[in-house]
Amino acid sequence: MSTSLPALAFAGIGLMGLPMTRRLLAAGYPLRVWNRSPDKCQRLLDLGAQPASAPLQLCSEADIVMLCLADTAAVREVVFGPGGIVEGARAGQLLVDFSSLEPAATREMAAELERRTGMRWVDAPVSGGTPGAEAGSLAIMAGGRVDDIERIRPILVHLGQRLTRMGEVGAGQVTKVCNQMIVACNALVIAEVVALAEQAGVDASLLAPALAGGFADSRPLQILAPQMAESRFEPIKWHVRTLLKDLDTATKLSREQGSATPMSGLAAQLLRLHGSQGHLEHDPATLVQLYREADA
CATH class of the missing domain: 3.40.50.720 (NAD(P)-binding Rossmann-like Domain)
Incomplete structure (x- = not known):
């Protein structure tokens, strides 16, 4: 060495x-x-x-x-x-x-x-x-x-x-807050999309490859949509509680700065609801269950 x-x-x-x-x-x-x-x-x-x-x-x-x-x-x-x-x-x-x-x-x-x-x-x-x-x-x-x-x-x-x-010092954390706002809102919309496609009779496993390269494409789409479509929630790569913690930081920062962040505020509440249903230690891919259960 x-x-x-x-x-x-x-x-x-x-x-x-x-x-x-x-x-x-x-x-x-x-x-x-x-x-x-x-x-x-x-x-x-x-x-x-x-x-x-x-x-x-x-x-x-x-x-x-x-x-x-x-x-x-x-x-x-x-x-x-x-x-x-x-x-x-x-x-x-x-x-x-x-x-x-x-x-x-x-x-x-x-x-x-x-x-x-x-x-x-x-x-x-x-x-x-x-x-x-x-x-x-x-x-x-x-x-x-x-x-x-x-x-x-x-x-x-x-x-x-x-x-x-x-x-x-602190600027890195502000940037991570911005990152997590985008990630969380994206994950929730992807969950909505997968559940909607399933309810409408479309094979949701085809969404990620069908949209690849288009304007709606993203790394979260390519990672989360297949997991959600297959109900493949393990191995756990990150936790709902971690994403919720970061969104709570985002909403706190927005209040301190007097900045409006309504989308992230809603995302935080949806993650809190999902966590209250026993998913805090689960992968955010389980967010699709929030919409499947709502449609059931």
Whole structure:
């Protein structure tokens, strides 16, 4: 393993974190990992990663500490809670957060972490789902200082096809909110379309190939429509709760900015309804059931 590569640490070995860390190990980076459920780290330890017993230990040898966690509360706990990163962080280190968080909370936490330890923050949420994480083709939208983002660019090339600096800290999270607004509304319309085609006697499995290359085509259409038509909801590639969380962030941000987002507000309510019917931990492809049940 090359000693010239920066030492990395990573917290959050979930649906996205596992393939991302695998790619970092395959690229030769020294890597220390932590997860709230330690057993999820075992596959990475078998590949050469080192374990951390608490988040603060991630900082012991790392140049860059990366997070991929569920939400704002989880990031705040890992960074500032007992045994958190703040207890081990030092100036010169960089925190890179791939999680999808509230922009205002990101700016507040980044300012507090730098004030207390000198460690700087880059928010770098990603889009592309688990297939993108596995293939290293994620779209990464970053907020932070130019020098900090250029520092991590050679590392993130192993994770994404594109890294775009959107502005100062928090700008990456605003961009991810915009991304999720488009994704969620698209997913709900695709679910409507599949259910409508079925009710009208059309083979819904033909929709994606029939519309490929046309103005209605999109990656969500090509991925979700076949899954919905076949009622193929596993393996779960992402969760309804995650999309709902991001839409709630979108509607909160729109209120803070005095911006009208009626389509995303409706999408959030439809996702909440779907989640209340027992689908929070399911794949968003199950959204078609919302309309099938309505038509039944």
